[in-house]
Amino acid sequence: MGLETDKIWFDGEFVDYADATVHVLTHTLHYGLGAFEGIRCYRQQDGRSAVFRLGEHIRRLLETCHITTMDVPFDRQEIEKACLETISINGSGDFYLRPLVFMGHGEMGLGATSNDVHVAIIAWPWGAYLGxxxxxxxxxxxxxxxxxxxxxxxxxxxxxxxxxxxxxxxxxxxxxxxxxxxxxxxxxxxxxxxxxxxxxxxxxxxxxxxxxxxxxxxxxxxxxxxxxxxxxxxxxxxxxxxxxxxxxxxxxxxxxxxxxxxxxxxxxxxxxxxxxxxxxxxxxxxxxxxxxxxxxxxxxxxxxxxx
Ligand SMILES: Cc1ncc(COP(=O)(O)O)c(C=O)c1O
Missing domain, CATH: 3.20.10.10 (D-amino Acid Aminotransferase, subunit A, domain 2)
Incomplete structure (x- = not known):
């Protein structure tokens, strides 16, 4: 079963849902060093969509990367813009947004520092989390x-x-x-x-x-x-x-x-x-x-x- 989403922003470009995949040697998959956010976008009174407290969420994402010493290849403005584009390319209305920063594959072990740092942004409709x-x-x-x-x-x-x-x-x-x-x-x-x-x-x-x-x-x-x-x-x-x-x-x-x-x-x-x-x-x-x-x-x- 897949999430209802069409396009995923992956390292600077949009890819189809089926193509947003990673290698099994992805470092984050093994050791958990990664950063993520959960953000909501709501349909407004006037029918437009708006992301709630986008700036604060991306700030926290980048602070998480700073704390965990991951060098992110995109800045705050680029990630915020990508979040907005990820919503508009997938439709309008209510969405949950999941920006994710993770370490790719190449080097293994806890001391690995040479793996590329990747950024993905996924948007899908997600109702009430606790029902x-x-x-x-x-x-x-x-x-x-x-x-x-x-x-x-x-x-x-x-x-x-x-x-x-x-x-x-x-x-x-x-x-x-x-x-x-x-x-x-x-x-x-x-x-x-x-x-x-x-x-x-x-x-x-x-x-x-x-x-x-x-x-x-x-x-x-x-x-x-x-x-x-x-x-x-x-x-x-x-x-x-x-x-x-x-x-x-x-x-x-x-x-x-x-x-x-x-x-x-x-x-x-x-x-x-x-x-x-x-x-x-x-x-x-x-x-x-x-x-x-x-x-x-x-x-x-x-x-x-x-x-
Ligand atoms: C452990 C934990 N505490 C609190 C929160 C609430 O944080 P926020 O309101 O920024 O979503 C979250 C969700 O992100 C969480 O995972």
């Missing part, structure tokens, strides 16, 4: 037995391919047990984030989220929600919290480009609040979707129109 029902009613989460990597093992500013094995193990563990998403604790036992989302807790009218600089990916959706929440007068506290603080939350939601703003209705078999998405979660979820779809006119700087 439409999850988006509406909330998901059931479980705390995984796998800890988030220590900050001196994982490079938390980076979206590095190999680091995602940690997330996959957590996700598989809780899915096998019948839950939708894994929440991970850091190596000291404090709440870190979900397998592919940041976490927000609402208690007594205040919003809490794990601070940047801890073992979380500093999500662009997290930053968006922090901005939207503060603009609406909500008090937001960035601090570490324990797993039992989750159990006594009034509301919980998760944020991520793929998962967007997904309410959490249950954690470790404990009902959260009323068991339904709470008023602050719903208000911020609506604010988020209105913003990404250009309905409010707020933050036009976050939207790059696909011409």
């Amino acid at each position: 439409d029902e999850g988006l509406q009613r909330g998901i059931r989460a479980k705390i995984s037995s796998f800890s988030r990597h220590h900050v001196n093992s994982a490079m938390v500013k980076g979206k590095i391919n190999g680091q995602y094995v940690n997330s996959i193990l957590a996700k598989r563990e809780v899915m096998t047990a019948g839950y939708d998403e894994a929440i991970m604790l850091d190596t000291e036992g404090y709440v870190s984030e979900a397998s592919g989302e940041n976490i927000f807790i609402v208690r007594d009218g205040k919003i809490y989220t794990t601070p940047e600089g801890s073992s979380i990916l500093s999500g662009i959706t997290r930053d968006t929600l922090l901005t939207l929440a503060r603009e609406r007068g909500y008090e937001v506290v960035e601090q570490r919290f324990t797993r039992d603080f989750i159990y006594v939350a009034d509301e919980i939601f998760m944020t991520g480009t793929a998962a967007e703003v997904t309410p959490v209705r249950e954690v470790d078999d404990r009902t959260i609040g009323t068991g339904e998405p709470g008023p602050m979660t719903k208000a911020l979820q609506n604010a988020y979707f209105d913003t990404v779809k250009g309905k409010t006119g707020d933050h036009p700087e976050w939207l790059t129109i696909v011409e």
Whole structure:
């Protein structure tokens, strides 16, 4: 089964879906040194398509490459332009965009530095990552037995391919047990984030989220929600919290480009609040979707129109 996409941008040119292939000796395939992004493009009120926070995503992609010492043969402007072209060549409307930087084949071993660095950009329609029902009613989460990597093992500013094995193990563990998403604790036992989302807790009218600089990916959706929440007068506290603080939350939601703003209705078999998405979660979820779809006119700087 293939993803619904026609043309893939690969090292500066468009190739057909079937031709966007790599050799089995591709270095990244063996050791996981690579960088990637997940970006969404939304159909706007006026029918045009716009990519949400493109500049911030490509900045993070290139910072991941800098952290992992991969020399990318394209600059930020070239990659941003390629992202927009990848959407327009494949159609219009809602898309998920996946820029990927990886090390090619030639030299093997951990010390290999001579392999070419490749860039691919793929766009395909991808609905609600945690399901439409999850988006509406909330998901059931479980705390995984796998800890988030220590900050001196994982490079938390980076979206590095190999680091995602940690997330996959957590996700598989809780899915096998019948839950939708894994929440991970850091190596000291404090709440870190979900397998592919940041976490927000609402208690007594205040919003809490794990601070940047801890073992979380500093999500662009997290930053968006922090901005939207503060603009609406909500008090937001960035601090570490324990797993039992989750159990006594009034509301919980998760944020991520793929998962967007997904309410959490249950954690470790404990009902959260009323068991339904709470008023602050719903208000911020609506604010988020209105913003990404250009309905409010707020933050036009976050939207790059696909011409
Ligand atoms: C581990 C992890 N945390 C958080 C996020 C959310 O980040 P963003 O909002 O930038 O998509 C993601 C998704 O990229 C992720 O993989």
